[in-house]
Amino acid sequence: MSRENKTMYTLLGLLMYSPLTGYEIKRTIESSIKHFWQESYGQIYPTLKKLVDQELAVVHIEKVEGKPDRKVYTITEQGRQEFINWLEKPIEKIPIHKNELLLKVFYGQYLTVEQNIEQIIQYRQKMEDILQTLNTTEQFLISRKKDDPHFDYWMLTLSHGQSIVKATIQWCEDSIDILSNK
Amino acid sequence: MSRENKTMYTLLGLLMYSPLTGYEIKRTIESSIKHFWQESYGQIYPTLKKLVDQELAVVHIEKVEGKPDRKVYTITEQGRQEFINWLEKPIEKIPIHKNELLLKVFYGQYLTVEQNIEQIIQYRQKMEDILQTLNTTEQFLISRKKDDPHFDYWMLTLSHGQSIVKATIQWCEDSIDILSNK
DNA sequence: TACTACATGTAAACGGTTACATGATTGC
DNA sequence: GCAATCATGTAACCGTTTACATGTAGTA
Numbered sequence A, B: 001m002s003r004e005n006k007t008m009y010t011l012l013g014l015l016m017y018s019p020l021t022g023y024e025i026k027r028t029i030e031s032s033i034k035h036f037w038q039e040s041y042g043q044i045y046p047t048l049k050k051l052v053d054q055e056l057a058v059v060h061i062e063k064v065e066g067k068p069d070r071k072v073y074t075i076t077e078q079g080r081q082e083f084i085n086w087l088e089k090p091i092e093k094i095p096i097h098k099n100e101l102l103l104k105v106f107y108g109q110y111l112t113v114e115q116n117i118e119q120i121i122q123y124r125q126k127m128e129d130i131l132q133t134l135n136t137t138e139q140f141l142i143s144r145k146k147d148d149p150h151f152d153y154w155m156l157t158l159s160h161g162q163s164i165v166k167a168t169i170q171w172c173e174d175s176i177d178i179l180s181n182k
Numbered sequence C: 001t002a003c004t005a006c007a008t009g010t011a012a013a014c015g016g017t018t019a020c021a022t023g024a025t026t027g028c
Numbered sequence D: 001g002c003a004a005t006c007a008t009g010t011a012a013c014c015g016t017t018t019a020c021a022t023g024t025a026g027t028a
Helices: A007-017 A022-030 A041-053 A077-088 A100-106 A113-144 A151-180 B007-017 B022-030 B041-053 B077-088 B100-106 B113-145 B151-180
Strands: A057-062 A070-075 B057-062 B070-075
Touching (some): A007 A041, A007 A070, A007 A077, A022 A041, A041 A057, A070 A077, A100 B007, A100 B151, A151 B151, B007 B041, B007 B077, B022 B041, B041 B057, B041 B070, B070 B077, B100 B113, B113 B151
């Protein structure tokens, strides 16, 4: 079995909720877990094929007039067990995240203080944009999904994003202060 | 030129400080930027070769009795310019970080509340371990490097790590509370 | 005796994105 | 007429890690 690749479980988890096509899976990811998880078609379609090979899902083809066939994937009982099995396991490694801004800050001495501050200001702006998006998603969830049994868990992933981004913005502000007093 | 690979600039940045061998570069990374940046030998050695090819660095071989030759790399004037050039550019994309814990939380409805809490408790423990390491590094920096001209910038990268980890621990505690009241 | 530190390097595999191919329908 | 949406899929490439090969010297 693969060492790091969690695409299989990502797809199984979505199929637990309802049968989906590859295209719908991509769209669903885009509107729900995008802020901490992404999958490209280059991963999704081959993985769906694997799921069928391993009998964790079944396909049935829906013919639609004037459009390409829809290949709808449905999770099997085996698939459900495999998914729950993964879900119950504690996570092993927390991989580090390469952060280019921090790399530049680490080498900050080779620029002027002003240049460093400018860099951090631009980073803060990006963080504020991300926070906006998260807040919009939160409003959407509250207004449209608050009766969904998954609601609380979806909100937890959102509030994680908000916490981290807010902490990052605070760090930007503190850092700008520190550099300004140099 | 490559689209995403920043290994070249990472190495140039270290060589700006002093000439180093591939082995020393690896060790230096381990003790300074490890918490937000990693490079493996499989990246370092081929990249050093490229730096020499592009005349951004030069090698000279030091023969040591009883040990393999040391290949010491020194940055060239061209290399310094290339490095500063990269350093001045604002960062473009902020890639999202795949977070397996959040993926599991997102699918939390398929487990019991207790199982989710347990998962988050274990995650918090890992975060506390990371915080410990960061604090130790901070003490080391303060006691041994506080007169280094890079000190303030090194501290900024450390405090970034501390902020994010603390925010994550806080999120864990809040989430455990929310789930306990379900 | 075995492990760690020193030191260099490569090949294979893995995980992932991007670009491309194909083509109908709907809305501006 | 053009862009977007629906829909499937692959090939090429990129970035990275892991495992291996090689060998000495010191230490527990």
